[in-house]
Amino acid sequence: MDAIEKQVLERIKPSDEEKTRLENTASYLMKRAEELAIENEIPGAELQVVGSAARDTWISGTHDLDIFISFDPSLPREKLEEYGLLIGRQIAREAESWEEGYAEHPYTKLKFSGFDVDIVPCYRVESAEKIISAVDRTPFHNLFIREHIAGLENDVLLLKQFMKACGVYGSELRTGGFSGYLTELLVIHYGSFEKVLHAAASWEPGKTIEMVKPKHSFEEPLVVIDPTDPNRNVAAALTLERFTQFISLSRDYLKKPSETFFLKTKPEPMSDKEILDSCEKRKTGFVAICFQTPDTVEDILYPQLFKMQKSVEMLLEQHDFRVIRTNVWAGEKSILTIELENESLSNIRKHFGPPVWVKEHSEKFREKHINNPNTFAFYIEDGKYVAELPRKYSHAKDLLESELHNCALGKHVNRSVQEGYEVLAGEEILRIKETGYRAHLRDFL
């Protein structure tokens, strides 16, 4: 195992040259920001680098640099935003490209000497429990990790790379995985990369790591109390899916360690023939819903896509279709792919009424259905009236074409769907040519 880890580290640990480049870039940007604060007579601005760059826990090839400008809490919010953007914009003049991002307040994102730089204004509060906006917490995390990480940096690198390669890294809502801060805390808590895996191999939902006594209880699969804020679960964004995947992968690695656990493989797009062969082998029904991806950030898009996914599953099941799997993919188009036991059903459905002896209700039921020309049959089964009625939709495509608008869709997805969508069934999915989607299908088929 040691040999494997050594090999992996050689690949993922930044070289001295890479480190120097980062340090120089960071120093330069800090200096420029400080100068700009003075030039513009901005009071009480303090600069600091935060995140993995500041903690020596960044992986070679990733070029993220987070520069925080902190202000006194007495500064009005508008002023904080104004000053933050002012410094950001002026540095941006020297950048390859830039844009403004909006989280709780605006910040500046720029490409600078090949680095992805975020320039973020925040408040310099007394403690993480007294934050004014979510970003105010970051400097406290930074401080805590810097105080405890010495000697464990390599273990953090290994854990991050392991998680990245296996698809459980990243706390954005699309992934619902482990954040960088969470991996660092896990390594600090357990003592090494391997010890984290050993522990994870026996985790159960509700697993709680109290680096500090929590102020209340949490419901998430994994609970890691933030040592800088006992009100917060650092693993709050981790889904049950990613939690259990990590457990499973930890066991696998410990049983049979290999470098492949640290290598992210990109699936090849499936060809038409591969798709058809796979469908033929599975003999299931495929339906895909396609629409223009709404123009919004991923943290807003993906929760809406997931909501749509659940809602479409429910719609199908309400109409007696049996869903095997569903999956969302988003590129220029967003595509919800659905695999069904059968994509078409009979024309009839059994509609059970009340037991015959529940007089009033059963008589109403009988009255309603027995003389309806659409009723296929009316009889008693297990003491209950049964009306055989025509199905409104005996093909999943028809159902989705007619009823998708009745599904709970998020605001942006809904707007996009309103503008038009297409339902493809069976071989029609071959009309989707996007290579990203075709690669994504490989996980599915």
Added chain:
Amino acid sequence: MDAIEKQVLERIKPSDEEKTRLENTASYLMKRAEELAIENEIPGAELQVVGSAARDTWISGTHDLDIFISFDPSLPREKLEEYGLLIGRQIAREAESWEEGYAEHPYTKLKFSGFDVDIVPCYRVESAEKIISAVDRTPFHNLFIREHIAGLENDVLLLKQFMKACGVYGSELRTGGFSGYLTELLVIHYGSFEKVLHAAASWEPGKTIEMVKPKHSFEEPLVVIDPTDPNRNVAAALTLERFTQFISLSRDYLKKPSETFFLKTKPEPMSDKEILDSCEKRKTGFVAICFQTPDTVEDILYPQLFKMQKSVEMLLEQHDFRVIRTNVWAGEKSILTIELENESLSNIRKHFGPPVWVKEHSEKFREKHINNPNTFAFYIEDGKYVAELPRKYSHAKDLLESELHNCALGKHVNRSVQEGYEVLAGEEILRIKETGYRAHLRDFL
């Protein structure tokens, strides 16, 4: 309603001529039996006519005559059987045809002057609670009804005809309906045909009629304590299906009385075209299992067919087929017809393992499936391992051809199935030409 009932009675009430013929036949047979008892020096034999013929509750055109020969309870059972058959066989010499039947003990069935005559030996016990064999009860029933039926005969005729026409009459196991004695008791208890219907319209399962205090409690849908034996529920053979059908029919008749309720209509056999049209309209899957009807009495055959029906439904559902309806029919061949939502399914099935955190079990599950070349896919869903495995049977026909022998079949049906059976799917059912089956299909399609 009175007019309708009058009209029906005109049709179903035996004419004076018919009655005279019955009385003459009964008298002759009684006299002959008495003579034979004396001739053969059979001690203590007493003759009586029992059943509807003795109670004036028989419907015109039915020609059943039950003659009971009762003996002293001290007579050994072999002697009783010997004497019963001896008298029966000698009378049989004058009959058009005859056979020996076997219930608890042997009796003689004969065709005599157009009547279906049963000559049955029984014990002359003190009370119905002290019976030695089940037939010993009949004379007590006869006595009770004769004492209470005066003036209600027409109402019994109407109720019997109503139940016959609607398919709920007959306590044999094939039907699971109302016995003649039960209809008589209901009329005596409620006071008239119409009053029985009024009461039935509001019956619920567990409805209990205590013409005498019961000695224990009963679980059947309808409980009518036998006035001659408080240990017995006269309605024990009545199924929930027939019970609720009768409730429903009673309400219908009271709402809109009509002579059609008293007319049994024989369904026409369906033509090939009619069957195909109906299948096309329903778009369901049809499968039929055919085998030689075992050579046994209906009270043994039908419970075995019903057992097979339930067992085949379970088999199909275990393999993920969705059963809409099933039905049994028996002529020369026995045929179990099954209607399915889809007669074929996908090639894959999702096999859910334990939650990932149940370490030992989930690791075993993973080990077992992940390297199996037949596994289509292996993943985590809702925290549980899922293996996508090939279905053993993706067509219902294949399943039934291969696994029918694993179903719980009764002794006779099992023997017959062992000798060979055929599974027909879809249009293949057109190969079944029996008109009885084709008529039976009309209820189904």
